[in-house]
Amino acid sequence: MSDLLRISRQDHVATVTLQRPDKHNAINLELFTALTDAGLQLAEDKSVRVIILQGDGPSFCAGIDLSVLHEAGENLTPEMMGPQEGSVANFFQRAAYVWREVPVPVICAMHGNVFGAGLQLALGADLRYASADCRLSVMEIKWGIIPDLALSKTLTRLVALDKAKELAWTGRVLTVDEAVSLGLVTAQSDDPGAAARETATLISRQSPSAIRAIKRLLEEAVELSVADALQLEAKLQLSLLGRPHQLEAVAANLQKRPPEFDD
Numbered sequence: 001m002s003d004l005l006r007i008s009r010q011d012h013v014a015t016v017t018l019q020r021p022d023k024h025n026a027i028n029l030e031l032f033t034a035l036t037d038a039g040l041q042l043a044e045d046k047s048v049r050v051i052i053l054q055g056d057g058p059s060f061c062a063g064i065d066l067s068v069l070h071e072a073g074e075n076l077t078p079e080m081m082g083p084q085e086g087s088v089a090n091f092f093q094r095a096a097y098v099w100r101e102v103p104v105p106v107i108c109a110m111h112g113n114v115f116g117a118g119l120q121l122a123l124g125a126d127l128r129y130a131s132a133d134c135r136l137s138v139m140e141i142k143w144g145i146i147p148d149l150a151l152s153k154t155l156t157r158l159v160a161l162d163k164a165k166e167l168a169w170t171g172r173v174l175t176v177d178e179a180v181s182l183g184l185v186t187a188q189s190d191d192p193g194a195a196a197r198e199t200a201t202l203i204s205r206q207s208p209s210a211i212r213a214i215k216r217l218l219e220e221a222v223e224l225s226v227a228d229a230l231q232l233e234a235k236l237q238l239s240l241l242g243r244p245h246q247l248e249a250v251a252a253n254l255q256k257r258p259p260e261f262d263d
Contacts, residue, residue, distance in 0.1 A: 002034035007042070012049040012204040012263075013197070014042050021057020027117045028065035032095045035121070036084075039098030046263040049208050050200040053099070053108040053125055054193055060110040061118025063139055089150060096149040099124035100219065103212045105203055109192040110185070115139045115173075120149035123158070123184070126215065127199065129192035130185045134176040141171040157222065158183045207245040208261055213237075 006017045016038050018025035027035070042048050055061055080091040089097040096117070099106040108125035116139040122128050130136075138155070140147045147155075147168055155164050159182050167174075179185040189195035203211060213236040221229040240246045245261050252259035 002030050002037075004028075004031045005034040005038055007038055009045075009048065011201070012047060012208075013052060013200045014045070014048045014050070015052045015054065016042075018053075018055040018061060021055075023065065024059040024062035024113055025055040025057060025118070026062050026065040027095065027121070028067055031065075032068075032092060035095040036091075036098050039094075039102050042104075043098075043102040049104055049204040049211065051099070051102065051104060051106045052193075052196045052200055053106060053121070054196070055111075057112075059112030059118070060108070060114050060134075061121055062113040063116030063118050064143075066143075069143065069145075092148065093150045096121045096124040096154070099126075100150070100154070103215060104208075105200075105211060105215060107196040107200055109196040110134050110136075111192060116142075116147070117149055119184075120147055120151050120154070123151060123154035124149075127186045127196075128184070129187055129189045129195040129199075130176045130179065131190065131192050132176055132188060134179070134185075134188075134192075135173050136176070136179050136184060137171055137173045138167045139171045141169060155184075205258065207240075207249045207259070208263070209240055209243060209245040210249070213240060 004019050006019055008015045008017070018031070020026060020031065042051055082090055084091060084094050087094055087097070087101060105127070106125040107127045107129065108122045109129050110122055111131040111134055114122055114130070114134060114136045116137065119136050119138060138147050138151065163182060174182070174184070176185060176188050180188055187195065217232060217236055220232060224232065248259050248261055
């Protein structure tokens with residue numbers, strides 16, 4: 001794992017921390033790779049039930065490191081722009097989209113600047129908590145490029161199409177209040193890291209199988225017909241009923257004790 005990113009684990013919660021504080025955690029090519037590798041690693045760890053994304057220093061992530069615009073132009077290969085193994089996303093997209101692909105909930109704790117690639121990384125999470133000083137922007141237009149880290153699928157699930165166009169065309173900076181009202185931010189918090197940990201703890205105490213099934217259901221159902229979505233509900237429910245996690249959830253509630261789930 002790169003020195004630009006740290007993973008810690010405690011009580012079934014994994015915390016992924018961007019560590020380029022002097023650069024406001026701007027994403028260079030090394031960090032693109034590290035983010036994807038972290039997601040793939042955690043996706044295989046059955047002990048992990050929730051993931052928190054956060055950043056060291058004054059900002060969560062101020063966007064793409066401008067060195068990428070030069071390095072990618074010199075080193076770009078057809079393989080980097082095509083779907084990566086096991087994914088629909090290309091090399092760059094996967095750093096943000098891998099958090100949609102992991103089977104467990106991902107919570108992003110944001111502060112400071114959340115611009116461009118930083119916002120797209122945050123949109124890859126399932127939940128987003130932001131501090132009052134947070135500033136957000138779809139900023140790629142400033143550099144004459146389009147937002148291409150899966151924003152076409154993540155942003156358009158959260159806001160109306162006309163609003164998504166306005167944000168992408170203007171690159172204007174949003175306050176956290178407007179971001180909350182639009183649905184880009186789940187909630188404002190004086191301490192988004194603490195809010196993320198509190199929610200992660202609540203989730204981690206639920207049935208791991210049910211939590212994973214809920215993420216799969218809600219991620220996939222929006223792309224399905226009504227009939228297919230209802231069939232997916234039934235399929236996932238049948239995969240839970242009578243299994244150890246579901247039986248333990250029932251027993252713990254009846255016995256008024258905390259449940260104990262195996263990984």
